[in-house]
Amino acid sequence: MTIEYQLDQRGCAHIQLSREQVHNALNEQVIAGLIAMIDRAHQEQAKAILLSGRGKHFSAGADLAWMKSMANNSREANLADSAQLAALMSTLNSARMPVITVVQGAAYGGALGLIACSDIVIAARNAAFCLSEVKLGLIPAVISPYVIRAMGESQARRYFLTAEVFDAEDALRLGLVHQISDEPEQVAEQLLTQILKNSPQALIAAKQLISDVSGRPIDAELIAETAQRIADIRVSEEGQEGLAAFFDKRPPSWVS
Structure with missing residues (x-):
């Protein structure tokens, strides 16, 4: 093997x-x-x-x-x-x-x-x-x-x-x-x-963010794109759950 x-x-x-x-x-x-x-x-x-x-x-x-x-x-x-x-x-x-x-x-x-x-x-x-x-x-x-x-x-x-x-x-x-x-x-x-305490979907999105942002100039296009990404993930299922868990002072659903 x-x-x-x-x-x-x-x-x-x-x-x-x-x-x-x-x-x-x-x-x-x-x-x-x-x-x-x-x-x-x-x-x-x-x-x-x-x-x-x-x-x-x-x-x-x-x-x-x-x-x-x-x-x-x-x-x-x-x-x-x-x-x-x-x-x-x-x-x-x-x-x-x-x-x-x-x-x-x-x-x-x-x-x-x-x-x-x-x-x-x-x-x-x-x-x-x-x-x-x-x-x-x-x-x-x-x-x-x-x-x-x-x-x-x-x-x-x-x-x-x-x-x-x-x-x-x-x-x-x-x-x-x-x-x-x-x-x-x-x-x-x-x-x-x-x-493994972190949101699985946020981990995926964070890795993709690093790949997409690395080496690019900080211009209007990148600024707009990153603003869209945080808005999108805030309203996602795991984004909503993570914020709710934080404010409720409880573990999020992905933490067993």
Whole structure:
């Protein structure tokens, strides 16, 4: 089994890379499996996703056997493989529900794409990160839009070109990681508990808001659009319930 999936009683989808023997390296099966599991979380209307890797490492990047096979493939076959990886990044990045990722040990190559596409990333103190592609004569092309957005162009100019390993403190400084902990799973659980107290529809709308507003100029069009969004959600079913619960000093209906 390359991917483990469980929807817990709270409605959180646990998706875990499960190739511990090869440090959870990515290959075509893992990539397809992750896409399928994220789609499953949507189908089951999961309230959040917790992404992790079994064992000592989150993911060592591309599987060596997979890389070797791709090197012997045609350009067309390589393009198909790359398109599948691009589909994974897009699927994770556009997930409707919050995505929390726990990182321990190695997070190399494509693993940084998964991290950059997550909403919240908690790293163990032993986490080590590397954009290692140029060492192999390659470039981090497919993950670049997400990683550059996370760390910024200036830092990408360094780490894309040096392929140096950097630690959790550097990843925190660069914006790839939100928090470092000796107990990252425990922190992730605390964050999940906090998130699951919030309106499911508001969480979806908040994620979409970030995506739609990020990078846009603050002009009359954006101002009008954001005013419309808050008006729409105020009169929505969950918006009405949330406000009523606040004024009645009671838990809203989505809090069990």
